[in-house]
Amino acid sequence: MSETSHQCVIIGIAGASASGKSLIASTVYKELKAKVGDHQIGVITEDCYYNDQSHLTMEDRVKTNYDHPNALDHNLLCDHLEQLMKGEAVEVPQYSYSEHTRLQESTTMTPKKVIILEGILLLTDPRLRNIMHASVFMDTPLDICLLRRLQRDVAERGRTMESVLVQYQKTVRPMFMQFIEPSKQYADIIVPRGGKNRIAIDVLKAHIAKLLRS
Numbered sequence: 776m777s778e779t780s781h782q783c784v785i786i787g788i789a790g791a792s793a794s795g796k797s798l799i800a801s802t803v804y805k806e807l808k809a810k811v812g813d814h815q816i817g818v819i820t821e822d823c824y825y826n827d828q829s830h831l832t833m834e835d836r837v838k839t840n841y842d843h844p845n846a847l848d849h850n851l852l853c854d855h856l857e858q859l860m861k862g863e864a865v866e867v868p869q870y871s872y873s874e875h876t877r878l879q880e881s882t883t884m885t886p887k888k889v890i891i892l893e894g895i896l897l898l899t900d901p902r903l904r905n906i907m908h909a910s911v912f913m914d915t916p917l918d919i920c921l922l923r924r925l926q927r928d929v930a931e932r933g934r935t936m937e938s939v940l941v942q943y944q945k946t947v948r949p950m951f952m953q954f955i956e957p958s959k960q961y962a963d964i965i966v967p968r969g970g971k972n973r974i975a976i977d978v979l980k981a982h983i984a985k986l987l988r989s
């Protein structure tokens with residue numbers, strides 16, 4: 776648990792791709808927002824901080840390993856979290872998974888009392904671990920993650936079934952084994968089965984509600 780946060784508390788949610796990080800983060804956010812309003816709580820996705828690849832050809836963009844820590848701009852993410860903790864607003868980048876580029880537009884995030892931060896590689900970075908007040912690891916079996924990623928990426932991220940399967944074998948699974956799974960040791964809470972785990976949602980809501988009251 777970090778001692779550095781004063782105005783804003785960061786709760787990190789990590790785990791494999793398609794393990795349910797976004798779903799649990801958005802469920803906790805929506806259910807709490809209905810009670811406390813969206814000025815108190817927000818969600819930031821690590822994916823927004825993928826490096827812009829617009830200088831590369833599409834062929835090279837497709838070949839990039841998006842599951843290695845070097846694919847992400849954690850410097851900018853840390854800077855933004857520190858600004859939010861100081862009570863300053865930040866411009867969160869928007870990322871296109873189909874173009875592998877950062878969009879021109881960004882999203883303004885005003886300071887919040889609690890930020891839920893979700894992403895695959897969050898717990899691999901000591902700077903981010905130090906900023907977090909509490910951390911969660913979504914421990915969904917990898918075969919279930921692959922099934923869910925396949926469905927989601929074809930439906931929502933402009934991908935073909937074949938491209939998802941090739942990428943999974945080349946980078947997604949190996950990087951999970953090398954970086955993401957070992958980072959589980961740093962989590963305070965380990966959530967099995969995925970983003971609909973009601974007990975886990977309620978535990979997170981209760982913890983955040985307590986922080987909001989303090």
Ligand SMILES: Nc1ncnc2c1ncn2[C@@H]1O[C@H](COP(=O)(O)OP(=O)(O)O)[C@@H](O)[C@H]1O
Pocket residue numbers: 790791792793794795796797798799923924927968969970971972
């Ligand atoms: N427990 C669950 N049961 C059924 N579908 C789930 C469950 N958890 C997540 N999903 C679905 O799996 C897909 C991947 O989940 P998502 O939250 O996007 O994963 P992540 O953010 O970890 O990549 C989404 O379509 C989501 O709705």
Ligand SMILES: O=c1ccn([C@@H]2O[C@H](COP(=O)(O)O)[C@@H](O)[C@H]2O)c(=O)[nH]1
Pocket residue numbers: 791792793796797822825841842871872873874875876894895947
């Ligand atoms: O240009 C990109 C950027 C990322 N990815 C894949 O996204 C997942 C992380 O996002 P989740 O929402 O946690 O699934 C990561 O496994 C990358 O492989 C991509 O395919 N293309």
